[in-house]
Amino acid sequence: MLTLHITDEISPLKAVVLGSAKSNGPTPSVEDAYDPKSREHILAGTYPSEEDMVNEMEGVVKVLQKYGVKVFRPHVLENYNQIFARDISFVIEDKIIIANILPDREREIDATEHVWSHVEKSFRIILPDACHVEGGDVMPWNDHIFVGTYRGDDYADYITARTNMKAVEALQNLFPHKKVKSFNLRKSNTDPRMNALHLDCCFQPIGKGKAIIHKESFLEVEEYEWLVNFFGKENCFHITTDEMASMFSNIFSISPDVIISERNFTRLNDWLRTEGFTVEEVAYGEIAKQGGLLRCSTMPLVREG
Template identity: 65%
Template sequence: MKLHINNETSRLRAVVLGTAKSNGPIPTLEEAYDPKSKEHIKAGTYPAEEDMVNEIESVARVLEKYDVKVYRPHIIEDYNQIFTRDIAFVIDDKFIKSNILPDRDQEIEAIDHVLKQIDPGKIITLPQEAHIEGGDVMPMGDYIFVGTYKGKDYKDFITARTNLKAVEALEKLFPGKKVVSFSLKKSNSIAKDNALHLDCCFQPVGKNKAIIYKDGFLIEDEYNWLIDFFGKENVYEITRDEMYEMNSNIFSISEDVVISEKNFTRLNTWMREQGITVEEVPYAEISKQEGLLRCSTLPLIRD
């Protein structure tokens, strides 16, 4: 397999899509990794496996409709394998393994059948001290955008997933690209104040357009840099509640086709006004775990 990912919106050819089968029991509050999951555990509204399976299979059907090669993880019994974006990411022709929460090490082993098709020399493991997850990494042609948290209290946040060591590691790995990092707002307890990953508050879409949530960024100058990069007229701003519902976490099959949650009425209307075909799917149950469509996908090949 010849990997190729240079941006977020070129025509998708191959992807690893997560699975919700044998997702395991409802986690305890101590086991939850994010404030939104904790909210639903406390409220008794944590999603049922059957509903999550139905949601993720609706995405599989859309991908197959567009002739995308879809790989799925091998099932690990009683284990959450929905969010494949966390475990690895591809930039250019390199497959980079994430350094993620230790409890989730088995997830990469479940896609071993995919890794065996990749040149071993193209599979990269970053230094152990470089913490990173794929939701924080966005290739943008000559740029790589990276969400991070730079505070001295980094270790206090289970929601801080990508550190400056990882940003530096990417700079060394891709000397020909400009790596731009963005400090994200973190909260272990309030989901509406937590940008778990960069794709929870920002994502490119269509032709040179972007979805953005201003208050997901800790430093206003970094938010303004993105506005200048795309041009204010090309940026769709979402509200705090829309960020909470994961409006920026849609997934592009191409510049002209996007998979989005069916309840994102305002966003979906705007995308259609931009000439984008919006394939609507139900994904509100999976979103209760503070992840949505981009989180569930690991793109391998785009044109």
């Protein structure tokens, strides 16, 4: 059996599911795009090739293995996008929550069954159908769980609104001893600069008490200010709207002082190094064209502590 353990975003990583770009399928039509970033690249003729994305993900495998992390991969489904493992499930404490994902993507859950079927059944949670949630919106952080959501009455109009308030309430019921704090995020179906697809696309806590944040992605200024006060203004690295759209906040912590980051995130990576982090740079710019980056494509199962 697999004993899960995740209480934060930074403790030393022991086991993780990394998505797969193999047999990724043809370039989707504009109508079938799940997010504005993909849509932008489909329209521009710059949608990434399978070969490039497979190579980028293999680079991440090498970094994870360098630090002794056990890496699980989904079974490959033919002509199917399975890159973003974080969307379909996530772990809090010793429980795995299987997401109620976009109906088109349900097969992705079956492709990771060889991982979650080794978790004791009572620790596998499937939320009620009315609860919409994806792992990119959910961040365990010690006695808190941070959750990105969209509270607008027009929720159903946004394909980019992935986590609703019913899911926030369900998480609070599942983890009554935690403080579940939700954040109302800006959504757009067509403009990646005006869309925070998930919470990790505009915010992420990292080691040493630091955090990366994009102010304009938060629809309620007081919720943004709550986060800044929680971490301390001097500990927050503010990213620009262009940097947010390039996924600067979607890096991934292997430990409190080791971070995997995209090699072109020069301003961020320089700051991380000045703050004492080891930055493992990888090429992930092709993956980023689909509206996700390193945190989106990884789903931690076990962290130390």
